[in-house]
Amino acid sequence: MNIELPSSLPREPLLNLILALADDELMLGHRNSEWTGYAPILEEDIAFSNIAQDELGHSLVWFTLYEQLTGKSPDAMAFERTWNHFTCCRFVTYPKGDFGYTVMRQYLFDEAEKVRLGAFGQCSMQQLREIAGKLIREETYHLMHSKGLVERLGDGTMESHRHMQAAVDEAFPQALGMFEKLEGEDELVQSGVFSGNDMLKAEWLKRIVPVLTLATLRVPATGQNGSIETTATPDEGGRRKDHTLHLKQLVGDLQQVYRIAPTAKW
């Protein structure tokens, strides 16, 4: 089932966008799956295994859309590219850290997903709009979970607060890298695909800063609900395929079985 793009949509920038979405989900899904069997309590083991499975499913949906536009299979994109060909943001590639970091990363990512998928509600590409409409319902469960944990652990015991504050300090500049400008992004904005990463980042800040503040956590951002500014330096590079060795390790794990027997049928 191939998709013919209307001439009003810029092909290459659109492919960049879809691949970035797929790669983000693939890597975070894999990182979350690293908690299976190891989470601090059984309920969190179940939760993060579920979230991992959802994210991997979402990456498959984006890879399938990519296939319908290019003919390249999801397996080829996930398992045959070398680590320095992925366009995920660096944020989703870092090791899972302690449970506080995992919870914080998931929360900051879930809010970005909420904003991003919500913005695709007006997308000029029909397929992208429909997929986003499906995924945003599933993502609601992730956000409910991660937000609840951030609120309870941030404003919990001294020990939990200390872990969560350390997690914000580490994760916040990394999270800003989710909004790194894509190649050809201006064309995407002009053709009504989405409103652009600067707009998404502004919306995201408006959502996360009040929640973190209420959870008694300090965030390097100032301003009121109208507009929030941050002085933190974003950890960018991922969208340009400029990654750290953490991704090399992750992709090594992710592709290990596939590379042993690329033609195996499961």
Add this chain to the structure above:
Amino acid sequence: MVERDTILEERIIWEELGKITDPEIPVLSLVDMKIIRNIGLVDEKVTVLISPTFVGCPALEHIKHEITTRLLALGCSSVEIQTTYSPPWSSDMLDENVREKLRAFGIAPPVHATEIQATLTIPTACPFCGSLRTTMESEFGATLCKQLFYCDDCLQSFERFKTI
């Protein structure tokens, strides 16, 4: 040549699809689940339009394989499966008799709610004893489409189908 005494028609295909059960909820068929959205039949070529409950559901591949195998065995010359997200699958699509089958199987049916957040506070009856003294243990469960509950009266764990 496959010899057949019935002529392929849409009704027969719907009947066959109604015999394929969801591998994770064996009391419900793909038609009960509203996973089958539509079918199209041209000569003996059939197109099946499906809408997944959760897109990451690992049973999806099995379901597609089952649809293809069963319809080829029925005499279709080719089976094409297409996926639609428009409108997205929703637990509100489940009919009352299907909810009853879920309950009888030991899974609390999904609650109606416009906001998913609200499902956290909607009381859920234990499918075993009917008590409303139940607690949500986790928003997640053994499969993507279910959540973990505990009944404070009959002291039994159970699952609720997620509202989506």
